[in-house]
Amino acid sequence: DGGITQSPKYLFRKEGQNVTLSCEQNLNHDAMYWYRQDPGQGLRLIYYSQIVNDFQKGDIAEGYSVSREKKESFPLTVTSAQKNPTAFYLCASSIGTVPGNEQFFGPGTRLTVL
Amino acid sequence: AQSVSQHNHHVILSEAASLELGCNYSYGGTVNLFWYVQYPGQHLQLLLKYFSGDPLVKGIKGFEAEFIKSKFSFNLRKPSVQWSDTAEYFCAVNARDTGRRALTFGSGTRLQVQP
Numbered sequence: 001d002g003g004i005t006q007s008p009k010y011l012f013r014k015e016g017q018n019v020t021l022s023c024e025q026n027l028n029h030d031a032m033y034w035y036r037q038d039p040g041q042g043l044r045l046i047y048y049s050q051i052v053n054d055f056q057k058g059d060i061a062e063g064y065s066v067s068r069e070k071k072e073s074f075p076l077t078v079t080s081a082q083k084n085p086t087a088f089y090l091c092a093s094s095i096g097t098v099p100g101n102e103q104f105f106g107p108g109t110r111l112t113v114l
Numbered sequence: 115a116q117s118v119s120q121h122n123h124h125v126i127l128s129e130a131a132s133l134e135l136g137c138n139y140s141y142g143g144t145v146n147l148f149w150y151v152q153y154p155g156q157h158l159q160l161l162l163k164y165f166s167g168d169p170l171v172k173g174i175k176g177f178e179a180e181f182i183k184s185k186f187s188f189n190l191r192k193p194s195v196q197w198s199d200t201a202e203y204f205c206a207v208n209a210r211d212t213g214r215r216a217l218t219f220g221s222g223t224r225l226q227v228q229p
Contacts, residue, residue, distance in 0.1 A: 033216050042204055043219040050215060103217060105158040
């Protein structure tokens with residue numbers, strides 16, 4: 001059963017701590033993306049990666065970091081430098097590197113900073 | 115940089131009413147356009163997309179959207195909504211000739227259909 005998995009579903013973090021969100025896909029997609037969803041603001045792009053060992057900053061990359069060591073995995077680290085990390089985080093993937101291909105989304109991780 | 119505006123933030127309709135959700139984008143070049151839907155507790159999923167050709171595109175569950183290039187719009191329509199259409203709807207755009215791979219999303223429209 002192909003798809004995108006994100007874990008955990010809910011995550012709580014104390015201020016000042018880094019936390020890593022997992023994203024795995026078995027769709028054999030080349031491109032992967034991280035978005036942040038806030039009420040009334042839609043989805044905003046944090047980072048994206050077109051191929052293994054390469055990634056680019058999105059519109060709101062400050063306070064976040066990523067790695068892409070394997071095609072199927074694209075973990076996101078929310079660092080203590082992120083001023084307002086409480087949000088719903090969505091991972092997505094798409095075929096190839098053609099711009100604008102349909103993106104498939106995971107179920108999301110809701111991060112709450114206490 | 116491209117941006118997407120969805121002017122209706124919250125829409126409440128009765129079952130069988132017609133639906134039109136507005137979407138406007140700001141980019142003068144060639145675009146790919148999408149509507150995604152997020153049902154309560156479910157993944158964001160694709161409703162329909164426009165890449166080229168017939169500007170009237172049909173999607174799943176009876177939805178359709180019309181691309182009007184002169185108005186920079188891609189409005190979503192459905193002639194008769196059902197209670198099960200209650201969800202949040204997102205318009206998204208990709209500017210094909212910018213090299214940007216990711217999508218730019220609008221702020222979303224929350225649709226509530228009353229039985």
